[in-house]
Amino acid sequence: MLLENKQVAIVGGGPGGLTLARLLQLKGVDVKVYERDFNKDARVQGGTLDLHFQSGLKALEDAGLMDAFKVNYRPGAGKGRIVDEHAKIFYDEHNQVSDEDFSNEWFRPEIDRGPLRDILLHSLQSDTVVWDSQFVAMSKPGDAWKLEFKNGTTAIADIVIGADGANSKIRSFITPVKPFYTGVIIVEGSVYNAETMAPSMHQLLKGGKIYAFGAEKYLHVSSKGDGSLVFYICTKEDENRVQTSGIDFSDKRQVLAWLKKEFREWDNVWLELFENAGLPLIPRPQYCMPFDRSWSTLPNLTMLGDAAHLMPPSGSGVNMAMLDALELSECLTGNDFEDIPAAIAAYEKEMQTRAAKEAQESLEMTQWMLAEGALAKMVQMLSQIQD
Template sequence: MILNHQKIAIVGGGPGGLTLARLLQMSGADVRVYERDYGKNARVQGATLDLHEDSGLEALRRAGLLEAFYDSYRPDAGRMRILDKHGDIHVDDHAAEKAFAEDRPEIDRAPLRKILLDSLQEDTVVWDSQFVSMERQDAGWLMYLKNGTQAYADVVIAGDGANSKIRPYLTALAPVYSGVTIVEGNIYNASTNAPRLWELVRGGKIFAFGDEQSLILSAKGEGSLSFYTGCKVSENWVQESGIDFTQKDGVFAWFKEAFGSWNDFWQELFTSNEIGLIPRPQYHFPLDQRWESLPNLTMLGDAAHRMPPYAGEGVNMAMQDAFELAECLTSGAFTDIHAAIADYEDRMLKRASQITQMSLEMTAMLHSADPIAQMVAMMSGE
């Protein structure tokens, strides 16, 4: 195997990075994951994840974790309701015998992370290790971490997300603004703090549309409710708005104005102080992005191909990256690591271009003048 005696560093302990670590360890590789969270019990934000047969589920299958996944997934979490801004229900997946996304089983982020962490050898993840910078040393890299420590690796793999600090070591290609910014919220103890919306979501998802805006709600098994507002605003809106997104009242004031024509019951999203909020301008990388492959550095997931979330492909792309990269590095098909990385990147970038295009089309459709009709047509196979 071309990884004999090579020290592999994966920066970022998301699903992609942890999946890669598991697959590499199954082949005997020496791998460490450097994660900025303080420990494995850190609170995991974000909506539930739907895994697709040929990507996310295939990664778990190769990792020997499919049974563990089905022990922890939420069978009805993918059932959706499509509403307009007034609260009228146009599609009710709960009333159907077969859910629209039944072939895309859903799992909360925290249980998926636990499954992957539990599959790794002890001390694989180095916690409280946020990447700051690195420099070439011998044939590899010396990494500098925020906690003041250093770590050497022969090969570094960036899994550090959409705002990757490692990506600039490979390419200067900048992301492109999609035209939509999300305000993400997480409401804890939602049955108490947002009872009407909690009842309406029924353990699944809500997609609501109006005025070329979107509002997506997702229930989680531990009782929280995540939501994403989607609005067409300028690229610098977060800074120019003057909103302090650490303070709920300012965000609530913006919501009441921006979604002023929506039914007042949506404002229940902001009635509790048990809430976390963060703005997320949505970017993507150029569809034709390319860079010169290096023999000791590559990327996976959002670091390589960030895109808006509206096609549900982010985690699936990252996990497919993981099993394709692991296969290149461990299959014996290549004479050296450089050739393996180059082949992986070529296939990954072609795939990412197609999926990014699809995600951008979905983003535009969901924020168009009449997305509900288009959603209904799509779900009916038209």
């Protein structure tokens, strides 16, 4: 095996990095994951994820983790309601029977990010993840890499894989290509104990999702298994809007004043979300890696997931990161390649082709979701999937 007696360092313990660690460990590879979170109890932000048959679920299957997934997924959590700015329902998936059939390639079961991380973490040998290891730099004194972390520690690895997400620090060691701004900012918020704190929203959500469209804005609300809800406000903005607005996103008064202005054309029912959100809200300007640019493969360094192909959310990001992990592990531990650079080159070629197609679709989706007629288009899209 190409990785025999090699030390592999994965930087970043998100879904992509942890899936890769598990798949490599199943083949007997010596692997460490360096993660910046302080420990395993760090709160995992973000909403529920739906895993897809040919990617996220396939990776879990190969990782031997489908039984754990079936215990932790949330039946019915993918059911959505499409509403307008007055919360009038135009399409309701709660009226449909779901068959929870894992052999159906269109079944996309939902799981929260925290439980998904826990499943992957529990599957690893103890001490695989080195917490509180924020990667800051690396050098190559010989054939191996020397990694440096913010806390002053260092590590040596024969192969490094960047799985450090949207703002990857590994990326610049591989390519000078930088993500470009897409013109959209997503502001993320959470309401804890939603049944009590936001009862109308809780009722409208019905344990699933809300897709709300109005005045060229999109509001996505998603229920979580811990009783909280997560919302994403998506608007078209200048890249530096967060700084130029001067809004302090941890100041309730300022946040509410901003939201009331932004959503002045929307019904007051949405105020329940904004007034009860935990602070700070998190503004996330959306970037995308240029999909017409590749890079020359390096002998013992590569990347996966958002580090390699950041793009605006289209519901596929986690799935792609996990499929990258599966394909990279297959290339590195199979018998198809004569050396590690050839294995990495084959992985990167396939991954870049797939990501380019997905990035284009995600950019198009971002445009139409914030344009006039978005609600009708979304209704049409979901109706077609159901047929």
